[in-house]
């Protein structure tokens with residue numbers, strides 16, 4: 001017997017055949033599945049058939065895990081030993097992620113390049129922009145890249161409409177990057193335009209809100225929740241310290257059964273992924289490149305270069321092209337670092353085996 005008022009069915013938490021199959025071995029060993037809803041340092045909270053549970057990963061899990069991205073994060077399904085009476089659990093395994101929103105993090109002066117998972121097993125990403133802040137299409141491109149890489153679908157919310165005179169030119173700029181992505185204009189504070197957002201909130205659907213600090217992510221969630229659950233805050237001066245109001249990720253369950261993850265504002269979204277995703281965002285550029293005279297045209301001094309021609313006559317915006325090159329270069333460097341890292345790893349493993 002447990003003391004939880006309401007015990008959720010796994011399907012209500014987003015469980016599906018995908019996880020069922022991945023869980024089979026754990027099931028045979030007597031584990032139960034749970035979905036991570038919050039994390040404070042190394043202490044996790046999760047929802048399960050036994051209600052809410054709290055606990056850490058086991059020593060063995062820790063020992064066997066080298067990549068930061070292989071530790072559980074909010075949204076993940078994990079295999080646990082749990083006790084519904086005490087509310088305690090220990091986490092023994094991490095199930096594969098159906099979708100994952102990732103970014104590159106550089107630590108130790110960029111010596112270690114690794115992925116940080118922002119949220120996992122999400123269905124829809126809400127990319128939130130604040131219409132009061134300077135509209136930066138290049139920053140948005142990075143969010144759109146990460147969203148595409150994630151495997152989830154995404155929408156754009158242009159919030160704080162009450163502080164902005166016009167949005168048409170901004171929408172037009174977005175349409176140049178993506179002709180299909182749904183764009184919604186809202187005022188979370190004035191509770192305007194949120195009916196359209198409500199449509200996305202379906203039972204067992206997981207939504208993650210991302211965007212810079214102060215754009216109104218938590219305010220949107222509060223409005224959707226119908227209560228002031230998430231702390232919100234005025235945008236302070238653009239100093240680099242202590243500007244973020246939300247400091248912890250949390251998965252919340254709305255009354256209608258949808259789940260939302262509030263995220264701290266992201267200052268810089270380092271690209272994590274591969275070039276094919278970039279190609280799908282810049283199809284026009286890739287198509288132009290196929291029309292260059294030379295197959296290996298670098299679009300610099302080569303004659304009959306379709307890209308240079310398009311730039312000259314204004315068919316292709318210089319800024320957009322520059323950004324494409326920049327992102328391409330960033331992904332190239334990332335791929336090289338990943339390679340280096342994999343080589344070091346395999347050397348380490350060989351060494352270890354050799355010493356045995």
Ligand SMILES: Nc1nc2c(ncn2[C@@H]2O[C@H](COP(=O)(O)OP(=O)(O)OP(=O)(O)O)[C@@H](O)[C@H]2O)c(=O)[nH]1
Pocket residue numbers: 159160161162163186187188189190211212213214215216217218219220231232233234235243244245246247263264265266
């Ligand atoms: N005028 C106006 N202000 C808004 C709107 N939405 C949010 N705000 C205000 O903007 C400030 C920042 O909102 P938050 O919801 O805390 O922003 P956030 O995106 O969660 O920020 P972080 O948690 O730091 O990432 C608060 O003072 C809100 O009241 C809006 O539609 N219009």
Ligand SMILES: [Mg+2]
Pocket residue numbers: 217218219231232245246262263264265
């Ligand atoms: Mg917030």
Ligand SMILES: [Zn+2]
Pocket residue numbers: 289292293297298299300302304305306307308
């Ligand atoms: Zn060319």
